[in-house]
Amino acid sequence: MKLSEAKQQFITSWGAFGTHWGINRTMAQVHALLLISADSLTQDDVMEQLSISRGNVNMNIRELIDWGLVNRIVVPGERKEYFSAEKDIWKVATQIVKERKKRELDPMLKLINQFNNIDGDKKDKDTKAFLDTVNGIKKFGDQADKMLDTMVHAEENWFLNTLLKVIK
Amino acid sequence: MKLSEAKQQFITSWGAFGTHWGINRTMAQVHALLLISADSLTQDDVMEQLSISRGNVNMNIRELIDWGLVNRIVVPGERKEYFSAEKDIWKVATQIVKERKKRELDPMLKLINQFNNIDGDKKDKDTKAFLDTVNGIKKFGDQADKMLDTMVHAEENWFLNTLLKVIK
């Protein structure tokens, strides 16, 4: 398989993959492109290689920077800005987990906690069903919360190795 | 807070939550509704409570059944079908992990494995960058794969308790 072909396929697949995870296809593709590029790229490089508009590149790179997955690099003496992605996959995963936790799990747990004081008879079938489900989610969420926190702070090998050892 | 209000808010939020995870908003809402309903519901119940069309309900329930999150219940002597969701959140999470692994992680690893035989000099900067990234993903993916497999087969408390104990 030729390198150019492999690159293209990787970018395409990574994009498709992203769409299943609530990530915009193009953003995932930009990320993929930066992940496999030896050197940092300019907006124009990305525009050209993915055949997308300047505005689109700009928007998606900004988003990737927000997610902490891409860095803006300023080369002294050059006008253009360069961009490069974090290449260490463990760090990438950690960063994504951290952000999603902050953006989604935390707000969800906050919401769930509001449901503690429901008016009405706790013995009522419907009330009970609601509270049971909500409490189940709360418990699960709290545990996931702790687990992810720990994961985010753990060292790559230590964490996975220990985990696998214990689990086996 | 009134029960009806809380239910409504839960359904709405669960739906919004779903959209961040590549899940269609309505499907997540139907799931939420079934999660908090004491009894199983018919298609008409869901239509009415979420104000959505019959076709939409039918489609989303089928999808939820595909995911193994909802069951079709036939009551002897009744013509209508009833639907109920798995209420144990651990099982729900396990099931989702299992399905997403099958649908997404496995194909991704399969794709990545194809990139092993790239033509060209392994010393070339671009080739090396590509292979490094791809191999990093492969290693990470393989570990995630093992971890998720184990999680799916583990007992709820055993797993989380052990994990938390080890991690601390």
Next chain:
DNA sequence: CATGTTTTTCATATATTCTTGAAGTTTCAG
């Protein structure tokens, strides 16, 4: 097996999300 009931399908309509590109802004060397 004829009939009314329930479920499923799917072409079309609607809604949402993404992309473009030109105009506006910032930046900096001269």
Next chain:
DNA sequence: CTGAAACTTCAAGAATATATGAAAAACATG
């Protein structure tokens, strides 16, 4: 300052995803 280069914004258009509802199919009952 000035002007060119680079970056950012955003309204309008394009593409994608989702929802509707009527028609068809499946089903159960007498």
